[in-house]
Amino acid sequence: MRALLVVNPKATTTSSRTRDVLTHALRSDLKLDVAHTEYRGHARDLAREAAADGTVDLVVALGGDGTVNEVVNGLLANGLSERVPRLAVVPGGSTNVFARALGLPNDPVEATGALLDALEQRRERAIGLGKAMTEGLEDRWFTFTAGLGFDAGVVGRVEQQRKAGRRSTHALYVNQALRHYVTEREHRRSGPVTLEMHGQEPVPGLVLAIVSNTSPWTFLGNRPVLPSPSASFDTDLDVFGITRMTAFGTARTVRQILRSHAPTDEASQPSGPSGKHVVSYHDVRHFTLVSQEPAPFQVDGDHLGDRSRVSFTGVRRALRVIV
Numbered sequence: 157m158r159a160l161l162v163v164n165p166k167a168t169t170t171s172s173r174t175r176d177v178l179t180h181a182l183r184s185d186l187k188l189d190v191a192h193t194e195y196r197g198h199a200r201d202l203a204r205e206a207a208a209d210g211t212v213d214l215v216v217a218l219g220g221d222g223t224v225n226e227v228v229n230g231l232l233a234n235g236l237s238e239r240v241p242r243l244a245v246v247p248g249g250s251t252n253v254f255a256r257a258l259g260l261p262n263d264p265v266e267a268t269g270a271l272l273d274a275l276e277q278r279r280e281r282a283i284g285l286g287k288a289m290t291e292g293l294e295d296r297w298f299t300f301t302a303g304l305g306f307d308a309g310v311v312g313r314v315e316q317q318r319k320a321g322r323r324s325t326h327a328l329y330v331n332q333a334l335r336h337y338v339t340e341r342e343h344r345r346s347g348p349v350t351l352e353m354h355g356q357e358p359v360p361g362l363v364l365a366i367v368s369n370t371s372p373w374t375f376l377g378n379r380p381v382l383p384s385p386s387a388s389f390d391t392d393l394d395v396f397g398i399t400r401m402t403a404f405g406t407a408r409t410v411r412q413i414l415r416s417h418a419p420t421d422e423a424s425q426p427s428g429p430s431g432k433h434v435v436s437y438h439d440v441r442h443f444t445l446v447s448q449e450p451a452p453f454q455v456d457g458d459h460l461g462d463r464s465r466v467s468f469t470g471v472r473r474a475l476r477v478i479v
Contacts, residue, residue: 157213157275159186160206160241162199162227164219167248168324170264178218178246178268185272186214199223203230207240214242214478216271218264220249221300225456228285228475229297236474242280244271244478250324254299254456257370257389258283258479274478282473283389286369288455290466297474298455301373304445304466305349306364306401308452310336312459326376337401345400348448351435359435362397365445367468369393371418374457382416385428386438392470395443396428397435405433441470 161182163175170178182188193199199217206212207230217227224245231240246267247255261267274280286298296302303311313332318324347363366373368387371394372380384394398409412429428436437443450462 157186158211159188159214159216159244160202160212161188161190161216161218162202162223163190163192164199164223164248165192167219167223168250170218170248174264175218175248178264181268181272182216185275193219193223193226197226199226200230200233203227204233205230207231207234210239212241214244216244216246218246218248220247220252221254221456222249222458224254225297225299225458228299231475232285232297236471240475242476242478244274246271250326251375251457253301253372253374254370256375257300257372258477260479271478280476280478281389282476284369284391284470284472285474286367286393287469287471288367288453288466289469290453290463292463293460296455296460298367298369300368300370300456302367302453302455302466302468304365304447304453304463305347305362305451306336306340306398307366308364308454308459309340311454311457312452315459330376337406345402347399348451349397350446350448351395351397351437351443352446353437353440353443359397359399361399362435362445363399363401365395365397367393367395367445369470376414379414381413382418383413383429384436384438385416385418390472391439392441392472393439393443393468395435395437395440398433399435400433405431409434439470443468 191202217224245255288296288302310333349362351359368384370389371387374381383396387394409429416428444467446465450464453460453463
């Protein structure tokens with residue numbers, strides 16, 4: 157099997173020595189080419205070239221969720237096709253939501269062992285993805301989440317801190333979320349975002365709108381965060397929103413999100429957040445988020461600026477992943 161390993165040398169949790177060991181291990185089973193990313197969007201370019209080449213069977217992303225997102229967008233740059241190489245992931249970021257949602261170990265060495273075992277056993281699965289479409293940007297695939305409003309504003313704040321030299325940690329996200337809550341007083345009681353779905357009345361006043369392609373939405377250390385516990389790679393998209401963020405109500409919703417759990421079988425019911433100001437929809441194929449004014453927009457933890465209108469589509473069985 158011919159494979160391309162796309163390595164983010166700035167990945168948070170891997171050293172150059174670790175990356176060399178992982179590369180050597182993969183080369184024992186694969187005809188492997190290795191490429192290191194040099195700029196934002198480079199992983200997408202490398203994956204697009206691999207998909208266009210026609211002889212690459214597998215692209216392995218070694219990095220965090222941002223690297224994985226770029227690789228996915230490169231693989232699908234020319235649309236869905238049976239000829240698109242399979243995807244494999246070796247987690248190297250601070251959170252690694254996509255890899256962990258697939259059930260992979262969070263440790264890169266253990267994940268490499270799991271990958272080699274999956275290749276030997278020919279284990280793979282077809283997963284659904286989300287697609288976000290907005291004016292001024294190319295259509296963007298996402299693997300686990302997108303958001304418009306408050307949560308994307310927090311992501312933007314974290315990116316600013318990282319550019320200033322801060323290390324990406326869970327504590328940094330919590331700190332910036334609290335700071336954003338304090339400074340965004342104008343929109344906490346009546347948000348600017350409206351959810352539009354065909355055949356239903358619009359839902360206005362959203363302070364935040366989180367779109368999930370799977371669950372968890374993210375992690376705080378080892379604790380999963382589950383605003384949409386029924387979201388799955390096998391269904392379309394879930395939407396979670398809040399129309400008012402008072403101190404008491406927000407604290408209650410956060411507790412519910414941290415205590416939520418996914419259904420354990422087809423007969424059981426998920427335990428997700430609920431309440432007067434909570435909006436929740438499961439397994440929705442098409443919808444649009446419209447903001448009265450440009451609002452922060454993020455995809456898989458990547459801040460993409462402020463947008464006024466974003467349309468979303470769930471696409472089932474979009475990509476084959478080695479698991």
